[in-house]
Structures are given as C-alpha cells and as structure tokens.
Amino acid sequence: MEVTITHDKEYQQFTAKLGQEDAELAYATPSDEVLDFTHTYVPESARGKGVANKLIEEGLCYAEENGKKVIATCPVVKKFIHKNPDYHKLLK
Template sequence: MELNIKHDKKYQQFTANMGNEDAELAYATPSEEVIDFTHTFVPESARGKGVANKLIEEGLCYAEENGKKVIATCPVVKKFIHKNPDYQKLLK
C-alpha cells in the first residue's frame, strides 16, 4: 500500500490520508532533543495493512535525522521498536 505521509510540525503529527479519515501518529516534544510518540490511530477500514508501521517508521526516521531521542508512550510504537532492534538506539 502506497501512502503519502505528511508531517505537520504545528499540530505535532504525521498523517496519511485514508479517504474519509486520516491515519495519524501524534507526538509531543517535552524538550528540544526529545520526541514522545503519544498516540497512533488508523481508521478501521485500513487496519491490518501496515499503515501504523509506515507512520511509525516515518516518525522514527524523522527523529533519527534530526538527532532526537525517542520516548514511546504509545504502546503500538513501543511494540514496534521492541520488534525492530535497529530503532532501539533512539530510545531515551
């Protein structure tokens, strides 16, 4: 599934348009060096298709490219990082 993921710094989220609803990965920035991924949402019609994983990868790549450490408050993000050891170096 090809996704067009957009990063909205003002609203602190990565979004993918899924038709009627957007899938999103929301975050907070408790400090300049840290990004806390707080919430993942995928519309029911798009679940099970890897959408959340693509959003999470996009968010983690953004963190890495910008030298930020990651907090995974969202259990989906936490599980993704646990299953993908390459991203564990980003954890705060």
C-alpha cells in the same frame, strides 16, 4: 497499500491521508531533543494493512535524521521499536 505521509510540526503529528479518513501518529516534545510518540490511530477500514508501521517508521526516521531521542508512550510504537532493534538506539 500506497500511503503518503505528511508531517505537521505545528500540530505535532504525522498523517496518512486515506480517502475520507486519516491515520495519524501524534507526538509531544518534552524537550528540544526528545519526541514522545503518544498516540497512533488508524481507521478501522485501513487496519491490518501496515499503515501504522509506515507512520511509525516515518516518525522514527524523522527523529533520527534530526538527532532526537524517542520516548514511546504509545503502546503500538513501543511494540514496533521492540520488534525492530535498529531503532533501539533512538530510545531515551
């Protein structure tokens, strides 16, 4: 599944347009150096196709490229980081 992800800093989320529905990874910024990934949503019709993983990877790459640490409040993000040790270094 080809997914294009956009980042909206104002609304603090990464969004994947999926036709009439969107998938999203929301975050908060408890400080200038930290992103807290709070919520992941993928419409039921797109679940099981790797959309959440792509959103999370995009968010984590953004954090790394911008020198930010990460808090994984969202259980889906926490599980993804746990399974992908390359991202452990980003955890606050």
